[in-house]
Amino acid sequence: MSTSVQDLLKALKEIEQQLQIYHATRQNTLEALTKRRDVLKEELAAVERDLAALSSVAPPRMPAAVAAVRKRKRSLSKLLVDILNRKKVPMSSKELAQAALNAGYTSKSSNFFRVVDNRLSRLKAEGKIQAAPSGGYQAIPADTAAPVAAAAETDGTATAAKPRRKRGARKGRKARAARRERSSLSKVLAEILQKEGRPLTASELADAAIASGYQSNSKNFKDVIWVTLGKMKKEHKIAQVAGQRWELVNA
Structure with missing residues (x-):
């Protein structure tokens, strides 16, 4: 009978020791989490201060050179004409599309080659480029693209531009x-x-x-x-x- 009581007391003591160990472990975990919470609060406060400082400062102006480059990239027509003038050889629409991409041009179109082909047709209709005899497109030679008015400056003075005439005057002349x-x-x-x-x-x-x-x-x-x-x-x-x-x- 005494042996059974001693066994029970021993078992209770072991359980008490395990509970103390568990309690100590939980206490240590709680202290670690509390410290971690305080650190995160400080970091969050620092981030909020940085955001407030950024919102009160005007964004820096884009450098003029960067703005000019971006503007040039947005003009696909000018880029295609520049490529043909620079290459000085006939190029197909696919070659021009690839050259435009290599030059840094970006497009959201899923078929950029079709966009370039349509733009080349428009440039040809506007007289800014011409079809090459061997196929593809080529730049218009400078001697044919230059205005004829430049050749008129034989004595160092340019020919004066003709004033625009009013529509009413034209109608009057036609009637007369x-x-x-x-x-x-x-x-x-x-x-x-x-x-x-x-x-x-x-x-x-x-x-x-x-x-x-x-x-x-x-x-x-x-x-x-x-x-x-x-x-x-x-x-x-x-x-x-x-x-x-x-x-x-x-x-």
Whole structure:
């Protein structure tokens, strides 16, 4: 009986020792976690101070050289023309696309080669590049691309640019030219009617006017004839007889 009590006391003592060890371990873990928490709080506070300092400072301006490079990269058309001018040999659209990528150009397109091909077609239509006889594209030679005005500087002075004329002035000149044309045409028609000595239709007058050497810029000369005949009738120079025929008044 005494042996059983001693065994129980021994077992309880061992359990108590294990609990003390476990408690000590947990206490050490708690202290370590507490220290770690305090360290993280200090680090977080430092990060927040840095963020506050950064938000109060204006971002530095981009250097002009870097901004210019980025701007050039955004202009694919200029880059392609520059590549052709620099290479001085015909290049295919795929070669130009690869050269643009090698030059640092970036694109979000999934088919950059198609983008380059379309841009080359546009540049060709605008006269900035030309198709090479052997295929592909090439730069336009400087002697043909240079403006002709440079060759006009024979005495050291450039030719003055012509002032732009107003649309109203152009319309006025056209109207005056049309009136002069009708005036001279009236004289031609009167001479034809006087020479023929008989009434003529508008078609016959048109054919006779052309046969006499009269020239007109109108695409429909018969309409011009009708307008002129109507004006001559109002001026009592001719009269309409026998339907669609015309004769001089007091001929």
